[in-house]
Amino acid sequence: MQFGLEALVDLLKAAGEPTRLRLLVLLSAGDLTVTDLTEILGQSQPRISRHLKLLTEAGLVERYQEGAWAYFRLRQDAEAAALTQGLLTAVLRSDPVLMRDAERLASVKRARAEKAQAYFSRNAAEWDELRRLHVNDTEVEAALLALLGQDKVEALLDLGTGTGRILQLLAGHYRRAIGIDASRDMLSVARANMDKAGIVSASVRHGDILNLPLDSGEFDLVTIHQVLHFLEHPELALAEAARLLKAGGRLAIIDLAPHDLEYLRHEHAHVRLGFSRAIMGDWLTKLGLTVEKIVDLRPDGDGSKGLTVTIWLAGKAADAGEVSRVQTLFKTGS
Numbered sequence: 001m002q003f004g005l006e007a008l009v010d011l012l013k014a015a016g017e018p019t020r021l022r023l024l025v026l027l028s029a030g031d032l033t034v035t036d037l038t039e040i041l042g043q044s045q046p047r048i049s050r051h052l053k054l055l056t057e058a059g060l061v062e063r064y065q066e067g068a069w070a071y072f073r074l075r076q077d078a079e080a081a082a083l084t085q086g087l088l089t090a091v092l093r094s095d096p097v098l099m100r101d102a103e104r105l106a107s108v109k110r111a112r113a114e115k116a117q118a119y120f121s122r123n124a125a126e127w128d129e130l131r132r133l134h135v136n137d138t139e140v141e142a143a144l145l146a147l148l149g150q151d152k153v154e155a156l157l158d159l160g161t162g163t164g165r166i167l168q169l170l171a172g173h174y175r176r177a178i179g180i181d182a183s184r185d186m187l188s189v190a191r192a193n194m195d196k197a198g199i200v201s202a203s204v205r206h207g208d209i210l211n212l213p214l215d216s217g218e219f220d221l222v223t224i225h226q227v228l229h230f231l232e233h234p235e236l237a238l239a240e241a242a243r244l245l246k247a248g249g250r251l252a253i254i255d256l257a258p259h260d261l262e263y264l265r266h267e268h269a270h271v272r273l274g275f276s277r278a279i280m281g282d283w284l285t286k287l288g289l290t291v292e293k294i295v296d297l298r299p300d301g302d303g304s305k306g307l308t309v310t311i312w313l314a315g316k317a318a319d320a321g322e323v324s325r326v327q328t329l330f331k332t333g334s
Helices: 005-015 018-027 034-041 045-057 081-090 096-133 137-148 165-169 184-197 234-244 263-268 277-286 321-332
Strands: 061-066 069-074 153-159 174-181 202-206 219-225 245-256 289-297 309-316
Touching (some): 005 018, 005 081, 018 061, 018 069, 018 096, 034 096, 045 061, 069 202, 096 184, 137 289, 153 165, 165 174
Parallel strands (some): 153 174, 153 219, 174 202, 219 245
Antiparallel strands (some): 245 309, 289 309
């Protein structure tokens, strides 16, 4: 990437200040709030906010809101992203100031991990019970990787990201990724997991997967893992996923096949008792998506007492003008 003289000078001015360069180094390790950065750098919140504003205006950093919290991260898709990476490569990480920042960052991440682990411990019993009902997660993940193949994508969107497992599993398949979830507690778990795995090319955000403030046609791959059976109108989530797919992009859905375990409605908030191939195929077809592959993964032993996991892989036509119109009609019920 090359810049005009004035544009390059402006970018270098934005980055060329000690505190702002320290901020860029810290954000290269993952998303942080103003409170996190204030604690790490030992400077006032107004001062940190001003530096972040300048970096954001220059296109080096991006801001997103999660409830009352504002998170900041390095821009991954801006023209200046390559310049930022070049500057960070030139930074001597053994510099005493940066080493002290790194130690304080590690302390912030430890606190984040402890909070996430406490939440996970409170809910682990329920999750373990549900996992025992269906095929092993390792088998499901292996099947998903086999379906997606080795091709890498520019942008991934994981709807209902939960603990961020899909973002971790596919870390080698994307250049940048976003995970969306309605639970802030689960997002804390996801952030802690990504910190532990050293994943900085993905971020997680709070949001409603039925109405996302994201541009249409922005993602090469959208994943929806064990989410649809919790929704009253799963077809609307599919329509939103289809809207966000680029022409030629793919949608991967991992969910339950039809079953009769009625108690899951009352004890675990399942709204739908699985999805048949026919109903899922009908929804995807109406959205202008083509079902490419379907894989059923059955539990060991008596299948009638367990849950079958199904993976659907669908593609969006390369010429997606008419498809976009159909998706709008589908979401509005027209």
